Amino acid sequence: xxxxxxxxxxxxxxxxxxxxxxxxxxxxxxxxxxxxxxxxxxxxxxxxxxxxxxxxxxxxxxxxxxxxxxxxxxxxxxxxxxxxxxxxxxxxxxxxxxxxxxxxxxxxxxxxxxxxxxxxxxxxxxxxxxxxxxxxxxxxxxxxxxxxxxxxxxxxxxxxxxxxxxxxxxxxxxxxxxxxxxxxxxxxxxxxxxxxxxxxxxxxxxxxxxxxxxxxxxxxxxxxxxxxxxxxxxxxxxxxxxxxxxxxxxxxxxxxxxxxxxxxxxxxxxxxxxxxxxxxxxxxxxxxxxxxxxxxxxxxxxxxxxxxxxxxxxxxxxxxxxxxxxxxxxxxxxxxxxxxxxxxxxxxxxxxxxxxxxxxxxxxxxxxxxxxxxxxxxxxxxxxxxxxxxxxxxxxxxxxxxxxxxxxxxxxxxxxxxxxxxxxxxxxxxxxxxxxxxxxxxxxxxxxxxxxxxxxxxxxxxxxxxxxxxxxxxxxxxxxxxxxxxxxxxxxxxxxxxxxxxxxxxxxxxxxxxxxxxxxxxxxxxxxxxxxxxxxxxxxxxxxxxxxxxxxxxxxxxxxxxxxxxxxxxxxxxxx
RNA sequence: GCACCGGUAGCUCAGCUGGAUAGAGUACGUGACUACGAAUCACGUGGUCGGAGGUUCGACUCCUUCCCGGUGCACCA
Numbered sequence: 192x193x194x195x196x197x198x199x200x201x202x203x204x205x206x207x208x209x210x211x212x213x214x215x216x217x218x219x220x221x222x223x224x225x226x227x228x229x230x231x232x233x234x235x236x237x238x239x240x241x242x243x244x245x246x247x248x249x250x251x252x253x254x255x256x257x258x259x260x261x262x263x264x265x266x267x268x269x270x271x272x273x274x275x276x277x278x279x280x281x282x283x284x285x286x287x288x289x290x291x292x293x294x295x296x297x298x299x300x301x302x303x304x305x306x307x308x309x310x311x312x313x314x315x316x317x318x319x320x321x322x323x324x325x326x327x328x329x330x331x332x333x334x335x336x337x338x339x340x341x342x343x344x345x346x347x348x349x350x351x352x353x354x355x356x357x358x359x360x361x362x363x364x365x366x367x368x369x370x371x372x373x374x375x376x377x378x379x380x381x382x383x384x385x386x387x388x389x390x391x392x393x394x395x396x397x398x399x400x401x402x403x404x405x406x407x408x409x410x411x412x413x414x415x416x417x418x419x420x421x422x423x424x425x426x427x428x429x430x431x432x433x434x435x436x437x438x439x440x441x442x443x444x445x446x447x448x449x450x451x452x453x454x455x456x457x458x459x460x461x462x463x464x465x466x467x468x469x470x471x472x473x474x475x476x477x478x479x480x481x482x483x484x485x486x487x488x489x490x491x492x493x494x495x496x497x498x499x500x501x502x503x504x505x506x507x508x509x510x511x512x513x514x515x516x517x518x519x520x521x522x523x524x525x526x527x528x529x530x531x532x533x534x535x536x537x538x539x540x541x542x543x544x545x546x547x548x549x550x551x552x553x554x555x556x557x558x559x560x561x562x563x564x565x566x567x568x569x570x571x572x573x574x575x576x577x578x579x580x581x582x583x584x585x586x587x588x589x590x591x592x593x594x595x596x597x598x599x600x601x602x603x604x605x606x607x608x609x610x611x612x613x614x615x616x617x618x619x620x621x622x623x624x625x626x627x628x629x630x631x632x633x634x635x636x637x638x639x640x641x642x643x644x645x646x647x648x649x650x651x652x653x654x655x656x657x658x659x660x661x662x663x664x665x666x667x668x669x670x671x672x673x674x675x676x677x678x679x680x681x682x683x684x685x686x687x688x689x690x691x692x693x694x695x696x697x698x699x700x701x702x703x704x705x706x707x708x709x710x711x712x713x714x715x716x717x718x719x720x721x722x723x724x725x726x727x728x729x730x731x732x733x734x735x736x737x738x739x740x741x742x743x744x745x746x747x748x749x750x751x752x753x754x755x756x757x758x759x760x761x762x763x764x765x766x767x
Numbered sequence: 768g769c770a771c772c773g774g775u776a777g778c779u780c781a782g783c784u785g786g787a788u789a790g791a792g793u794a795c796g797u798g799a800c801u802a803c804g805a806a807u808c809a810c811g812u813g814g815u816c817g818g819a820g821g822u823u824c825g826a827c828u829c830c831u832u833c834c835c836g837g838u839g840c841a842c843c844a
Binding site for chain 1: 802836
C-alpha cells in the first residue's frame with residue numbers, strides 16, 4: 192500500500208537531494224521518516240517538510256522547496272513517470288502521484304493475499320503473549336470487563352496482522368483468600384441455594400452474602416482465611432469445592448466470550464503458579480534482592496517507588512509473587528518476545544513494580560513487558576461495586592443492544608433473513624465499537640444512550656457501509672473487476688483511493704502503540720470517504736469502463752472494511 | 768502529602784513520531800429518497816485546545832508551574 196510508495200519516494204528524493212545539495216545527513220531512512228501524509232489531498236499524497244534543511248543550507252525554507260521541486264521534476268528516475276506533480280508550498284515539497292499508479296497499487300495490494308489485506312511481516316518469527324479478559328472466579332463479568340476483553344482481543348488481532356505468532360492467555364483469577372471465604376460460605380450456607388439449576392448465580396449470591404455478613408460478624412474473615420490455608424495445603428474436600436467454583440465460572444465466562452467471539456489459546460490461572468513461587472523467592476534471595484521489612488519480605492525499588500511485597504508476615508505469597516512467576520513462565524516456556532498485560536489503569540503501580548523487580552533480577556527482557564492500561568468506567572450514580580451487587584452487567588448491556596437492534600430491523604427491514612443473527616452482530620458491533628473508538632487510557636462515562644446509538648459514528652454505521660458495498664456487488668451480478676481500467680479523477684474517488692491506501696500504516700501504528708482506537712477512527716474516515724463517493728457518483732448503469740472501474744473501487748473498499756471490522760472483532764453482516 | 772493518567776465545540780470524543788486554515792458525531796436549523804439501502808449525504812450555528820510562562824522556523828502535541836477531575840501509594844487481587 193502506501194508504505195511501499197513512501198519507501199520508493201524516499202529513495203528517489205534522497206538521491207536527487209544528495210546530488211544537488213551537499214548535505215551531511217539525509218539518508219533514505221531519515222527521509223522516509225520525515226515524509227508525511229498530508230491531511231488534505233490538495234497538499235499531495237506525500238509531503239516533505241524542508242524546514243530542517245534551512246540551517247545547514249542557510250536558505251529560507253520556501254526557497255529550498257522551490258529549488259527542490261524544480262530539480263526533482265527534471266530528475267530521471269523509474270518513479271518519475273508515476274508522479275503527476277512535485278510542487279513547493281511554503282516550506283513543504285508536495286508530491287502528487289498519478290491516479291492510475293495509485294489505483295493499481297491499491298487493487299494489487301487488496302488482492303495480494305486473500306484475507307490478509309494490510310498485513311505486514313514485521314513480527315515474523317516472533318511470539319507475543321497477551322493476557323486479556325482475565326476475570327475473577329465467582330464474580331460475574333460487568334461492563335468493566337468489556338474493556339479488558341475487547342481491547343485485548345483487538346490487540347491480539349492486530350498482532351496477527353503484523354505477522355506475530357500470538358498466544359492469548361487467560362490469567363484467570365482463581366486463587367487467593369477469597370476462595371477460602373467462598374468455600375466457607377458454601378459449606379455453611381450452600382444448601383440454601385440452587386447450585387444445580389443456577390450454579391453461577393448461586394456462587395455470586397454466596398459471594399455477596401459473605402461480604403455483607405462479614406461487615407457485621409468480624410470473625411468471618413478469619414474463618415475464611417483458615418479455609419484458604421486448608422486449600423493451600425491441598426485439603427481434598429476444599430480443593431474439590433474450589434475446582435467446582437472454577438468450573439462453574441469458566442462455563443459462565445465461556446458463554447460471554449462466545450457472544451463476543453473472543454478466544455484464548457491458553458488458560459493459566461493464578462493457581463497454576465503455586466508450585467513455582469518457591470523458586471521465584473529463592474531466585475530473589477540468591478540475587479540478594481530480598482529484604483526483611485516489618486516482618487514481611489520485600490524487594491526495595493528505590494526512591495521513586497514503594498517496595499514490592501513478596502511474602503507476607505504469615506509466610507503466604509502475594510499477587511506480585513505470582514506475577515513474577517508468570518512473567519518468567521511467559522518468557523522461558525512460552526518463548527514470549529513481547530509480553531502484554533491488558534489490565535486496568537488501577538494496576539499501573541503494581542506492574543511498574545513487577546517489571547522493575549524483573550530488571551533487578553537481571554532479566555533484560557523486562558523491557559519487552561508492557562502493561563496495556565485502560566481507563567475505568569464511571570457512572571453518574573457513583574462507583575460500581577461487585578461486592579455490593581451494584582453493577583452494570585456485561586450481559587445486560589449486550590442483551591439490551593441486541594433487542595434494540597432487533598426492533599430497528601423490524602421497522603426498517605422486516606423481511607430480512609437471519610434476523611436473529613444479524614441483530615446479534617449489529618448489537619454487539621455497536622457495543623464493541625463504542626468502547627474501541629475511544630483512547631484506552633481515558634476513563635469513560637457509561638452512557639446507555641450513547642452505547643446504544645446506531646447513528647453517526649458507530650459500529651452499525653461502519654457495518655452499514657459494508658452492507659451497501661455488498662448490495663452494489665450483488666446488483667452488479669458478476670464478480671467485481673480486479674482492475675481499474677480508467678483513471679478515476681473526481682475528488683471523491685481520489686480521496687477514497689488515498690484513504691484506502693493508508694490502511695496498512697494504520698494497522699502498524701495501532702499495534703506499535705497498542706491502541707485499537709486508531710483503527711476504529713480510521714474506519715469512520717473510510718466510511719465517510721466512501722459515503723461521499725457513493726452519494727455523488729452513480730456506479731451501476733454508467734458507461735462500461737466507468738462502471739467496472741468504480742465497481743473495482745467498491746470491492747476494494749468492501750475488503751478493507753471487512754478486514755478492519757475483523758481486526759476490531761466486529762462482524763460484517765451481508766445485510767441488515 | 769507523593770506518584771501516574773486525563774482536561775479540545777452545549778454534550779461524547781478524534782487529532783499518528785511537533786507541521787500547512789484544530790476535526791467528527793450528537794444536539795439545534797435547512798435541504799436531498801419515482802436512481803445503486805435515508806442506520807445515509809450536503810449546508811449552517813457552535814473553539815481563549817483548563818490558566819500562565821518557556822523551547823522552536825512552527826506547539827493541542829515538548830518543558831516548567833498552577834488549577835480541576837480520576838487512579839494508586841505494604842501484607843487483597
